[in-house]
Amino acid sequence: MSHVAVFGIGSTNFRSAVAATDGELLTDPTVEPTRPDALADQLVAAVADLRETVDRDLDGVAVSTTGLVDDEGAIRAFDTRAGETVDRIDVATPVDRAHGLPVTLVNDCNAAALGEWHYGARDxxxxxxxxxxxxxxxxxxxxxxxxxxxxxxxxxxxxxxxxxxxxxxxxxxxxxxxxxxxxxxxxxxxxxxxxxxxxxxxxxxxxxxxxxxxxxxxxxxxxxxxxxxxxxxxxxxxxxxxxxxxxxxxxxxxxxxxxxxxxxxxxxxxxxxxxxxxxxxxxxxxxxxPLGGDIGLYGALAAARPDGDRETGTDE
Missing domain, CATH: 3.30.420.40 (ATPase, nucleotide binding domain)
Known part of the structure; x- marks a missing residue:
């Protein structure tokens, strides 16, 4: 994957951009309020918007999100800003149906650690x-x-x-x-x-x-x-x-x-x-x-890398 639609979805903010797997953000990140009760629709619409911003098609979608996630592309429990929980939000199926793109889904805090490893402060x-x-x-x-x-x-x-x-x-x-x-x-x-x-x-x-x-x-x-x-x-x-x-x-x-x-x-x-x-x-x-508020985007991108979650030596 070289062009990925990346999303950092929190309880409050929904952040998105297009990125290359070398760590370059190819578009300026956009931020809008998270809509927990319509999250799949919000994601599908955002992917469509991002496809319009780059001169070649996307290779995939990578999402870091608050809450627990499963291996089937669904958020098992999404934490809202008010402290409530929305049960099971399938994000992979709607994106695949609308755009035909593979989806990488990972918990936001776990993703942030991966983003730090590949693109952040590790020395x-x-x-x-x-x-x-x-x-x-x-x-x-x-x-x-x-x-x-x-x-x-x-x-x-x-x-x-x-x-x-x-x-x-x-x-x-x-x-x-x-x-x-x-x-x-x-x-x-x-x-x-x-x-x-x-x-x-x-x-x-x-x-x-x-x-x-x-x-x-x-x-x-x-x-x-x-x-x-x-x-x-x-x-x-x-x-x-x-x-x-x-x-x-x-x-x-x-x-x-x-x-x-x-x-x-x-x-x-x-x-x-x-x-x-x-x-x-x-x-x-x-x-x-050092990744600031964009760490969720870098985390999603890191999770989508072929080597994003693979044991490595310390020289990478």
Whole structure:
């Protein structure tokens, strides 16, 4: 495949472009709101639009998407921005029927790890981890070019690691990392802290829409409730990163997703400040992904490569 329609589909945004397998984006990425209840139709229409933008036909379609995926080209469970789940969305069949193109489908966080391996920050490491801080928290592990998939393709659900014995839950997991440190979890966690403490300067958070963006903005403005809350969240992030590192011993950990990309210095420095307390293995190199918001596109492209998920040496 040399010309691939690539898609990075998240709970909020639907990103698309045409790319070459050497890593060049041949069209500027476009972004539109994700329509979970009409996702297959949205994808079919987007492929048609992309076919009009290049001077030769496409060789395939590659999709990285939030949620669990299966080997038949369907999303088994799609996570919406509101925290709801849409069950089984077949994307391969509608695309094949409309365009006659093969479809590569992969979980977005797993795909991001593959994208990092082939096109991103890897610099000779044998094992890398990518962690996505978005609406939820997910990630992937790639060792010598091979993506860790798990028994049924569910590996990389880092956000469900129980990082603390508290009552906050996500997807039924008590103490889940993403219940306190994801885009959806941060405002819920901070609201509980604010309500349980006497923060005289927290009126803004109580009055405004409760969002992760509001918490980071308040911290940047020097409000104590927000700064203290984000330092606690940084400890949870360090515990989560430490747990993953102790399990797989990566040489590189990259961070992505809207929460990390929009607040890179605060998120990265917070983890760096606390990480050594949670590590048994040697400390890995830690950085924000250089692929930015397009990492889902690069991840989809990496999954579509002939060598996209094949064990390799370290010289590639």
């Amino acid at each position: 000779g490491e044998d094992c890398l981890v990518h962690v996505t801080f978005g609406t939820g928290i997910g990630g992937g592990v790639v060792e010598r070019g091979r993506l860790l998939r798990g028994e049924t393709g569910g590996a990389g659900e880092f956000g469900l690691l129980p990082v603390a014995p508290h009552d906050h839950e996500s997807t039924g997991v008590v103490g889940a990392w993403e219940a306190v440190a994801s885009g959806r979890g941060i405002p819920e966690y901070v609201a509980r802290r604010v309500e349980a403490a006497d923060f005289a300067d927290a009126k803004r958070f109580e009055a405004d829409d409760r969002t992760a963006e509001a918490v980071f903005a308040a911290a940047d403005a020097g409000e104590a409730w927000a700064e203290e809350s984000l330092d606690e969240i940084a400890r949870y992030n360090a515990a989560g990163i430490g747990a993953v590192c102790n399990a797989v011993e990566p040489g590189l950990v990259t961070l992505g997703g809207g929460v990390a990309l929009n607040n890179p210095d605060r998120v990265l420095s917070g983890i760096e400040r606390h990480l050594d307390r949670f590590l048994f293995v040697d400390r890995p190199r830690l950085r924000i992904t």
